Amino acid sequence: MADTLTFEDEAETPEQIPEQIPEQTMGAGCCGDTGESYDLAKPFKAEDKRLLNCKQVDVNQLMPLKYDWAWEHYLNGCANHWMPTEVPMQRDIELWRTDALTDAERQVILRNLGFFSTGESLVGNNIVLAIFKHITNSEARQYLLRQAFEEAIHTHTFHYIIESLGLDGREVFNMYHEVASIKGKDQFVMNLTSDVMDPNFSTESIEGMQKFIKNLIGFYVIMEGIFFYSGFVMILSFHRQNRMTGIGEQFQYILRDETIHLNFGIDLINTIKAENPEVWTSELQRDIYDLVNDAVEYEVLYARDCLPEGVLGLNETMFREYVQFIADRRLERIGLAGVYGSQNPFPWMGETIDIVKEKNFFETRVTDYQSGGALSWDE
Numbered sequence: 001m002a003d004t005l006t007f008e009d010e011a012e013t014p015e016q017i018p019e020q021i022p023e024q025t026m027g028a029g030c031c032g033d034t035g036e037s038y039d040l041a042k043p044f045k046a047e048d049k050r051l052l053n054c055k056q057v058d059v060n061q062l063m064p065l066k067y068d069w070a071w072e073h074y075l076n077g078c079a080n081h082w083m084p085t086e087v088p089m090q091r092d093i094e095l096w097r098t099d100a101l102t103d104a105e106r107q108v109i110l111r112n113l114g115f116f117s118t119g120e121s122l123v124g125n126n127i128v129l130a131i132f133k134h135i136t137n138s139e140a141r142q143y144l145l146r147q148a149f150e151e152a153i154h155t156h157t158f159h160y161i162i163e164s165l166g167l168d169g170r171e172v173f174n175m176y177h178e179v180a181s182i183k184g185k186d187q188f189v190m191n192l193t194s195d196v197m198d199p200n201f202s203t204e205s206i207e208g209m210q211k212f213i214k215n216l217i218g219f220y221v222i223m224e225g226i227f228f229y230s231g232f233v234m235i236l237s238f239h240r241q242n243r244m245t246g247i248g249e250q251f252q253y254i255l256r257d258e259t260i261h262l263n264f265g266i267d268l269i270n271t272i273k274a275e276n277p278e279v280w281t282s283e284l285q286r287d288i289y290d291l292v293n294d295a296v297e298y299e300v301l302y303a304r305d306c307l308p309e310g311v312l313g314l315n316e317t318m319f320r321e322y323v324q325f326i327a328d329r330r331l332e333r334i335g336l337a338g339v340y341g342s343q344n345p346f347p348w349m350g351e352t353i354d355i356v357k358e359k360n361f362f363e364t365r366v367t368d369y370q371s372g373g374a375l376s377w378d379e
Contacts, residue, residue, distance in 0.1 A: 045064070046064040046065060046066040049066040049137050049138075050136060050137065050275060051067075051135060051136065051137050051140060051268065051271055051275060052134065052135070052136060052203045052209060052212070052272060052275070052276065053136060053204055054136040054137070055136065057136065059136055059137070059138050059141065060138065061138060062138045062139060062142065065139050066139070067137065067139050067140060067267075067271065069264075069267045070139040070140045070142070070143050070264070070267070070268075071139045071142070071143075073260055073264040073267070074139070074142050074143040074146050076260050077143065077146045077147065077257070077260055078146065080253075080256055080257060080260070082153070083153065083156075084153065084156055084157035084160040084250055087246050087249050087250050087253075088246055089160075089161070089164040089165075089246040089247075090246075091246060092161075092165065092244050092245065092246040092247055093165060093166075095243060095244060096165050096166075096244075100243075101243075102311070104307065104309060104311045105238075105311055107306065108234050108307055108311055108312070109235070109244065109247070110167075110172065111175070111179065111182070111302075111305065111306040112231045112234055112235055112306065113158055113162065113167075113172050114172050114173075114175025114176065114179060114182055115175065115176070115182045115185070115186075115227075115231060115302070116154070116158055116228070116231055116254075117155065117159075117162075117172055117173050117175075118173060118175075118176040118182075118186060119176075119185075119186065119223065119227065119228070120151050120154040120155045120158070121151070122186060122189060122190065122193075122223070123219055123223060123224065123261075124148050124151030124155070125193070126189070126192075126193045126215070126219050127144050127147060127148045127151065128148055129193070129197055130193050130196040130197050130215060131144060131196070131215070131216070131219075132144050132145075132148075134196070134212060143264055147261055147264070150257050150261075153257075154254055154257070157254065158172070158173075160250075161246075161247055161250070164246070179305065180301075181298070181302040181304075182305075184298050184301065184302075185227055185298045185299070185302060188218070188294065188295065188298055189218045189219060189222065189223050192214055192215045192218035192219070193215065195211050195214075195215065196211060196212060196215045206278060206279050209272070209276055210279050210281075210284050210287075212272075213269060213272060213273075213279065213284065214284075214287060214288070214291065216265055216268060216269050216272075217269065217288055217291060217292075217334070220261065220262060220265020220266065220269070221262075221265065221266070221269070221292070221330045222292065224258050224262050224265065225262045225265075225326070225330045226292075226295055226296070226299060226323060226326055226327055226330060227295065227298075227299060227302075228258055229322075229323075229326055229349075230299055230302065230303055230306075230319055230322070230323060231251075232251060232254075232255050232349070233314070233322065233346055233349060234306060234307070234312075234314065235247060235248060236248055236251060236252070236255075236349075237312040237313070237314060238312070239251070239252070240348070241312070266333050266334060273334075273335070285336060288331075288334075288336065289331075289336070289339065292327050292330070292331060293339075295327070296323050296324060296327050299319070299323045300316065300319060300320045300323060303316050303320075303323075318345040318346070320342075321342045321343060321344075321345045322344060322345055322346055324340035324341075324342035325342045325343060325345075327339075327340060328340050328341070328342070
């Protein structure tokens with residue numbers, strides 16, 4: 001199982017990636033597998049639990065825990081709690097009102113606000129409407145509830161940034177309908193949600209479990225593990241230059257949350273595989289490679305759209321290399337071989353993630369400030 005108390009380091013090599021499957025889940029079965037009648041009124045054993053299709057265990061009973069990794073992810077999420085309105089925006093507001101930012105730089109910021117503002121909502125909706133009801137394990141559900149709240153906080157963050165900078169919220173939040181590169185990425189994952197939300201969908205067949213795994217791949221491995229990372233590079237490039245520091249700090253905390261989301265998703269996928277080895281067919285693996293390959297191309301188009309002429313020392317070629325690099329890492333963590341072999345053009349991202357990992361939000365936040373949304377401009 002991945003070390004749930006550590007954060008992803010972009011410089012980590014495949015050889016350093018720990019085994020993702022908790023030993024206790026290998027070959028695990030659900031109560032009632034041998035045909036006996038199970039009495040829900042009686043206490044059950046931890047080994048009776050299962051992530052999918054375990055209707056014989058009362059999902060309302062948290063204890064005893066079977067998957068310690070799920071509970072650790074939940075505790076880590078709680079320990080990382082933050083609110084966007086606790087981050088001062090005054091310096092960002094002042095900079096945004098000057099001509100110190102070029103039009104190209106403003107486009108990078110606006111495009112990323114446009115993608116993230118609805119992307120986070122799509123992830124939250126997928127948890128609530130598609131994933132949660134099919135997970136039959138209470139500690140995994142406990143984490144999903146925490147994650148859904150964090151997605152709401154992230155959406156709140158973009159509302160706060162938009163209000164603070166005096167942007168047109170309708171324009172920003174509607175970009176996923178109007179900007180082709182954003183629309184393509186969002187539609188890509190929404191299709192996976194629609195499969196699981198079909199009224200006739202069930203995980204009780206091999207085909208159903210495979211569709212469910214593809215949903216998890218789409219949202220955890222791709223949306224949160226690939227699509228979001230290009231945006232982190234772009235926004236944190238401003239932060240490295242000590243510009244738009246309020247937005248940059250909020251993206252740092254989002255990055256910290258997303259790292260735990262990704263680690264949970266990887267553990268969830270790998271444990272479902274371990275409990276249901278019959279679903280991990282060569283056909284499913286080919287489908288996953290196709291999904292990741294399509295995602296890489298969507299992300300390269302997005303990078304081209306955000307910075308067509310290059311900005312902040314960034315360009316489309318660098319992002320193709322970066323997206324391929326992290327795509328290989330995501331594939332390796334779910335037990336598949338990498339296919340691109342690209343190098344990381346942004347080694348500083350590993351250092352940034354380390355800083356985010358070590359940073360104590362409650363020691364660095366400013367508490368004596370006026371809310372950015374309430375500031376008024378001098379005309």
